[in-house]
Amino acid sequence: MDKPEIAIEVVYALADKQKLLRLTVPAGTSVRDAALRSGMAAFFPGLDLASAPLGIFGKAVAKPDERILEEGERVEIYRPLIADPKEVRKQRAAKAAKTKADDAEAN
Template sequence: MIVVEIGYALADKQKLLRLSVPDGTTVREAVLQSGMDQHFPGLDLAGSPLGIFGKAVAKSDARVLEEGERVEIYRPLIADPKEVRKQRAAKAAKGRADAE
């Protein structure tokens, strides 16, 4: 058995759980075993993006956990950051053109 932490946070609430899992447990398996969805109704543990110590894990169903790692459950993005930057740049360019 190894001990890992599972964390999830909203703007006004956060939870960090310590969990003992069998050696060889994957990131997704640990999250599903955590029961974090009981603390946050509506949380989709099967589909949420996951990371370890702030770095996204692309293949959470294949990545095996090591002793002491902290798994983070990420919330879906509300807006695409690239699109927001494009819109902000276009607005700034329009503002400069109008000022000339």
């Protein structure tokens, strides 16, 4: 007897192009397997689905190779970060502190 199937969505977006694919996968499919089965890489050359960070409905999945999907879930393929958000905030705070110190000296 065939394994039951579930309906899911897989999405990926760039600033100027987005793609949502609806597909049916065997029950027991992992998040990573669903991303690989989606064929999303055909629409986005250079997309590495084997190592891309993945999530479900806006929440990152720590172990996408182990997390099993449920009916109706949306797998999201995330782009790699260009800059570390913590580092950017730290730099912004340092710049603001310097500006404040410079303004205090000028007065």
